[in-house]
Each structure stands twice: as structure tokens, then as C-alpha cells.
Amino acid sequence: MxxxxxxxxxxxxxxxxxxxxxxxxxxxxxxxxxxxxxxxxxxxxxxxxxxxxxxxxxxxxxxxxxxxxxxxxxxxxxxxxxxxxxxxxxxxxxxxxxxxxxxxxxxxxxxxxxxxxxxxxxxxxxxxxxxxxxxxxxxxxxxxxxxxxxxxxxxxxxxxxxxxxxxxxxxxxxVTGVFTADPRIVPSARRIPLISPAEMAEMAWRGAKVMHPRAVELGALYGVEIHVRSSFSEEPGTVIREGSNLERLETRETLAGIVHDLDVSRITLTGIRTGPGTMSRVFTPLAESGVSVDVIVESAPKEGASDIAFTVGRGDYRDALRLAGEVAGSLGGEVEGEEELGKVSVVGTGMLNRPGYAARMFASLGKAGIPIRMVSTSEIQVTCVLPAERVEEAVRILHEDFELEGMEERDV
Amino acid sequence: MxxxxxxxxxxxxxxxxxxxxxxxxxxxxxxxxxxxxxxxxxxxxxxxxxxxxxxxxxxxxxxxxxxxxxxxxxxxxxxxxxxxxxxxxxxxxxxxxxxxxxxxxxxxxxxxxxxxxxxxxxxxxxxxxxxxxxxxxxxxxxxxxxxxxxxxxxxxxxxxxxxxxxxxxxxxxxVTGVFTADPRIVPSARRIPLISPAEMAEMAWRGAKVMHPRAVELGALYGVEIHVRSSFSEEPGTVIREGSNLERLETRETLAGIVHDLDVSRITLTGIRTGPGTMSRVFTPLAESGVSVDVIVESAPKEGASDIAFTVGRGDYRDALRLAGEVAGSLGGEVEGEEELGKVSVVGTGMLNRPGYAARMFASLGKAGIPIRMVSTSEIQVTCVLPAERVEEAVRILHEDFELEGMEERDV
Known part of the structure; x- marks a missing residue:
């Protein structure tokens, strides 16, 4: 063996x-x-x-x-x-x-x-x-x-x-594996028996605490099959394996799950002069100070000026606000920030083939009157930045609207 | 420097x-x-x-x-x-x-x-x-x-x-250095400003806890000057240095101090047949079991049989009693033991030149009615094994009779 x-x-x-x-x-x-x-x-x-x-x-x-x-x-x-x-x-x-x-x-x-x-x-x-x-x-x-x-x-x-x-x-x-949402927030959340490394990495980066994304990516790179299980029970857990998304697609399980993170602050530089090198002028001082930046959104420039917004962990908020303020000043703009935010992500390789997930997510949140501060998307996830106090509600709504609790739990 | x-x-x-x-x-x-x-x-x-x-x-x-x-x-x-x-x-x-x-x-x-x-x-x-x-x-x-x-x-x-x-x-x-006796037992005990490595090693082996004897002996071997000091005060402490005994002799301080140890048990093999190899038959099984033997006394053989007594730490008492019992049986003798003992030692290079320290020690203890179970001597120390409950009294009596508290404390 x-x-x-x-x-x-x-x-x-x-x-x-x-x-x-x-x-x-x-x-x-x-x-x-x-x-x-x-x-x-x-x-x-x-x-x-x-x-x-x-x-x-x-x-x-x-x-x-x-x-x-x-x-x-x-x-x-x-x-x-x-x-x-x-x-x-x-x-x-x-x-x-x-x-x-x-x-x-x-x-x-x-x-x-x-x-x-x-x-x-x-x-x-x-x-x-x-x-x-x-x-x-x-x-x-x-x-x-x-x-x-x-x-x-x-x-x-x-x-x-x-x-x-x-x-x-x-x-x-x-915990007994990776779930379609945090079971403390969504009691009907189910364990995901099979997940692809790409989905797992997205979920880990977006807030799932069960495994570190660096380790998931390393596993994907070397083709290591990873089983996430509880050390306190004999339950089967979650298997992270290449191709898991295809197996799941056959059963119409196009989404892996909803993840959230409450450790988010936003900083916005408004009305800054943009040109070649602007992004580097904004983000180099942050990188040099060890501040890790997550979501970045740049608005289309109007009359030679534009807005740049980004998120950081709350521990870095004060430092980032000060550094961004210095840069904004030198570019003729201003800085503002919001400390108590969170983010909610919908993750799944099913999105690759079926557009409209983002629109459906915005509609769900909008109907509940939850404001969206920022949006970031990639092939297999859509992330919305929201006020921290609306995050749990958003997770519950999305888990229901995307019909994640209705799916049958299958073991591998 | x-x-x-x-x-x-x-x-x-x-x-x-x-x-x-x-x-x-x-x-x-x-x-x-x-x-x-x-x-x-x-x-x-x-x-x-x-x-x-x-x-x-x-x-x-x-x-x-x-x-x-x-x-x-x-x-x-x-x-x-x-x-x-x-x-x-x-x-x-x-x-x-x-x-x-x-x-x-x-x-x-x-x-x-x-x-x-x-x-x-x-x-x-x-x-x-x-x-x-x-x-x-x-x-x-x-x-x-x-x-x-x-x-x-x-x-x-x-x-x-x-x-x-x-x-x-x-x-x-x-502690602030090495003392002529444990200050908790003898309040008038004084710090020894200078001591030779040989004396310090004897004191350490005989129960002074301030420094490990292996380290003292290593220092003596390589000529390392050792200062024992308190980390909680600025007091000068004790200097361990070759030749210290000579400096002290000039001021008539012929004894370094009295040390004691309460972790002592005695085992006696009585009436065993002796001959070449007897000692080895007794002590090899103990050494192989990791039992550390301290004082050993063999009585003069009478009619081809003799007694062998030795001390061990209390933690080894049960094991040693069992092993010695097996050997005693095979040599036609018996074993007996006493668990709650202690030992008191008088240490000082002054003994080298002035005999009679042992006799003076026995007289002091005898006058107080303290029974002596075993005696061991070397050039610079005399050790008596006593009932544990008389050890503190013996330390006080000897510290007084040998006039250790009367000496003036000098700094180096």
C-alpha cells in the first residue's frame, strides 16, 4: 500500500x-x-x-x-x-x-x-x-x-x-469538511463531498477557514488528492480532487458554495489624476509596508480623473488609509475609507458555462435591500463587499436563492 | 577585554x-x-x-x-x-x-x-x-x-x-553564593567568598544545591574560574578558584562548610560469603539498573562472612532493596534497609593537614545523642549518615562546634 x-x-x-x-x-x-x-x-x-x-x-x-x-x-x-x-x-x-x-x-x-x-x-x-x-x-x-x-x-x-x-x-x-456555507449561519448548509482544487482555493481565499489556500494551490500544482476530515469523528469529510467539478456537474450541482469573511475594510481614492504608472504609485507603498490588498476596483476615468477602491484586512486599515492618503494628495485627489465591512462570495466552476450568476446575486441582495459596496468577479466566483452587519443575512439569502440546501448529499 | x-x-x-x-x-x-x-x-x-x-x-x-x-x-x-x-x-x-x-x-x-x-x-x-x-x-x-x-x-x-x-x-x-551551611537551618551561616574547586565539588556531591558537581569538576579540569552569584542582587557571591583554599588557610579558615542531604536510604547485606568478585556481584546489577550508589562500607570479614552497606537516593530504594536481596540470597546472607535517612558532611581542604576532624565530628554528634549509621571519609571531607529527622539538628551543632559562624566574611 x-x-x-x-x-x-x-x-x-x-x-x-x-x-x-x-x-x-x-x-x-x-x-x-x-x-x-x-x-x-x-x-x-x-x-x-x-x-x-x-x-x-x-x-x-x-x-x-x-x-x-x-x-x-x-x-x-x-x-x-x-x-x-x-x-x-x-x-x-x-x-x-x-x-x-x-x-x-x-x-x-x-x-x-x-x-x-x-x-x-x-x-x-x-x-x-x-x-x-x-x-x-x-x-x-x-x-x-x-x-x-x-x-x-x-x-x-x-x-x-x-x-x-x-x-x-x-x-x-x-469540522467535518467543507460546507456550502458556514453551518453556524445557515443550519441547512450541507457538506460538499467532492470539490475541485480551483474551487477550494477560491473558497479558502474568500473566507472558508478549513484549509489554507496556499496549501490547496500547492496540492493542485502537484496533483495531490486532499481529504478534509474531522479528527473527532469518523465522517467522510470533503475530497479535493481534480475533475471533481465535472462529476458534480453531471448531477447539476453547479455551485460549490457560499463563503464569507468579516475581516474587510475599504479604502477609496477619489478624483485622482490617472495615467501610466498610477496603479503602481498607489500600490507599491502598500506592498512595501507589508499591507495585503484584496479586491481592487478602478472606475472609468472622467475628465482625466478617476476613483480607485481596494479592500484590506481590518488590522491594516489605519496604515493603508495613511499611505493611500499621501498618494491621493500627490495626485490631486482625496481619500476616504470604511472600516466595518465584510464580503460574500458565490464560488463554483459551474459559472464557467452558465453566465448570469453575478446578475442573479445582485438581484437577490437588492431585493433584500442589502447595499453592495464593491464587486469582484473571476471565472469561478463572484464576490460582493457589503456592510459587515448585513453579511450573515446575505449568506442565508444566497444559500436559499441558489438552492444549495436542496441538493442531496452524496458520499464519494 | x-x-x-x-x-x-x-x-x-x-x-x-x-x-x-x-x-x-x-x-x-x-x-x-x-x-x-x-x-x-x-x-x-x-x-x-x-x-x-x-x-x-x-x-x-x-x-x-x-x-x-x-x-x-x-x-x-x-x-x-x-x-x-x-x-x-x-x-x-x-x-x-x-x-x-x-x-x-x-x-x-x-x-x-x-x-x-x-x-x-x-x-x-x-x-x-x-x-x-x-x-x-x-x-x-x-x-x-x-x-x-x-x-x-x-x-x-x-x-x-x-x-x-x-x-x-x-x-x-x-541564592547569593555558597554558604557555610544552609541558611534556612543555620541563620548565622556565612557566605564563603572563596572556595577551591575540590572543596566545591565535595560540597556539591554531598548536598549543596547551588551548582552541579559535574560542572565544578569540569571547571577544575580546565582551570575555569567560576563565580556563583544571585541574579536578584548585586552581592559579590562565591568565587571558585584553584588556590582559594590556601588563601583561606592563611586566615585560619580551614573548613569550607557543612552540607547535608535528606535524600538518602541505606541497604545492608549481612552475613554474606565474601571472596574475590563479591563487590562486583553486589554492585554490577545495581549499575545495570541505573541505580546510583553513594557511600559504600564493608565490614571486616568474620569467619568468612561479612556485611556490606551502601546508600542510594530514596527514589531508588525499592529497586535497590530487591536487587540486593537477590544477591544476598545467592551469597548465603540477608538484606535489610532503612529508607528515611540523611547525611551530614564537613568539607574543607584544611583537613588535609590537620587530622582529628572526624573524631571531633563524632564527639559532637555523640554528645547530642545523634546516632551515626555509616561513615565515609576522604582527604577533604567526613560524611556521617544519620536518621533523617536528626539532620537539621546535626547541621546546627556542627556549624557551632566547628566555629564556622565566628569567622569574618571577607570579599574577594
Missing amino acids: GIVVQKYGGSSVATAEHIKAVAERVRKAREAGHGLVVVVSAMGKTTDRLLALANEVSSEPSPREIDQLLSTGERQSVALLAMALHDRGVAATSLTGPQAGMETSGRYGSGVISTIRTERMKKLLDEGQVVIVAGFQGMNAVGDVVTLGRGGSDTTAVALAAALYAERCEIYTD | GIVVQKYGGSSVATAEHIKAVAERVRKAREAGHGLVVVVSAMGKTTDRLLALANEVSSEPSPREIDQLLSTGERQSVALLAMALHDRGVAATSLTGPQAGMETSGRYGSGVISTIRTERMKKLLDEGQVVIVAGFQGMNAVGDVVTLGRGGSDTTAVALAAALYAERCEIYTD
């Missing part, structure tokens, strides 16, 4: 009891005959606790030392899981990121996996050992530990699955 | 506030112009907390995984101290044991430093950086982390001082 990579997030290993439950699940998978590589995150709130300590001792902790500090959380988890497996008679060896051969390039805090030297893992797998790898970390050229940034453990798991030509990568989390 | 190695124990870095206080002390030392290497232990009770987790997930955690787990504690401390130094404008870089070039041989959990590759530390020192090294750990030949066992951070600091030809090694702890 082939190799399976499993990844358990922080909530799955939050306590000694949780770790023992994970060990039990790993034991069963091993018994089923798979070669197993298990990636683990830091226990529960460990990373937050360590970051709080860092902020107590320093007003501006250095990225290298933050990585040195945070990487210890995953290292504790792997050692504890190895012990729990030994206690169940399962041969297992824990490896830190560097020991697992994860080599990175890029900056501290946002490293990128450049190479995975798989020799040690392969040797352990050949010996019949379960290999437990600390997620979220690798080693750079000078021998320092570098963390991979957000979604780093998901990325570690998918990259390992690609490097080891694994049959699949199983992502264990605290 | 030369290099100074400083070591801060777990109680000195127990909280963010403590770490900031240590950073302030390091900043001052750096300002004074020293090249600084700082060794840190894990924060407060971190190691105990991690061990408790290990015992929750496994009934018998593997030594390799224990080392993988425990080594993270020191790694957190070094990163946090580096951040706190940056906040004070001090250039500093944290290094894990492996990054600092600490190579070890020996078993997991009780590694021995075999080589220190000092290149990276020297480069950082040349750049004017404070180098912060995670204590208690190194890397073995297969690239795994190995901890150094008890007193490992002290040993790390002294070994680094030797490898870097440091001017001195400063051990910061929660």
Missing part, C-alpha cells in the same frame, strides 16, 4: 487526551497497512501564548527570534505524539522540520519550502516507522529555523505528500 | 519580567566591554510541566522523544532573552545547542559534551553580538538532540567557558 500523509491541527492535539486520541487514529491507519507520515501543529493555544510572551519582553520582536521561539510548539507536539504511539506499540520517530529535510528560502516568518530532502523519512518508512514531522517550519541556508507563515502546517503536509508521492493527504480539523 | 560566560537558571528566567531583568544585567555587562556568551535554562517549571505531559501520554516515554520534547524549553528562553536584549539596543543572537556547535556522545537524557565547534559563536562575538546559548543540550552523530542530564546548563556554561578561553564563568542562581 502507498504512503498517506495526515495533518492534525492545533485543536486536534490541544491536550494530552487529544494527543492520545490522535495516536489511536494513527494506529488504526497504520494497521490498515499505509506508510504513514503525520504532520502536527502546536498544541491548542501554544503559539498565541508564546507570541504573548514575545510581546511582553519586546516591543518589536525580531523575526528570526520569533521563528526560533514559535518553532518549539510543533516540536513539543511531535515528541508527545511519538510517545503516545510507542505506548500503543506503534514504531514511530519524531522529526523537527530541519530533521525532516525541509529546506526553505524567503524571509523569517514567511518561509517558502524550496527543497525537501526525503532520505531520512524514506529510511524510517522503510523500517515500518510512522514518521511524525513538526509542521510550519524548515531550515534556511545558514542553519536557522524559519517558519512558513499562516497555513504553514497545511502547506507542510501537502508538500510532503507531493515529495513522497503519497496516495493522498488527509487534513484533520475540528 | 576577554570573554565572560554567564549562566541563568530556570528561576532567573521564570517570567517575562524576570527575563527583562536578566536582559538588563546582560546589557550592563556588555556595556562594561566584555565579550558575552549567555547560557539559559528553561523558564521556571517548564521542564517539569513537559515531563508531566510526557507521562500523561505514555507510561514509559522513550528517551529520544523526551530529549526532543525537553530541549524546547531552553530554546524558548534563548529566543525570548534575545528579543529582550534587542529591545534594549543590544545586538544578540540566540543559538540552540546544535546551532552553538555542542556535539555530544552518550545516551539520550545523559549526553556528554564531546566537542564544541565554536566557529559560529566566535563569528558572532567578533561582530560584537551577545551570543545566547540554550543550555542542557547538544546534537549527536545522527543529528538528534540529546540532553545533558542533571546540571546540564551549568555544564554547558563551564564547557563553553573552557572552549572559548573565557576569563570566567558566572553562574546566576536564586
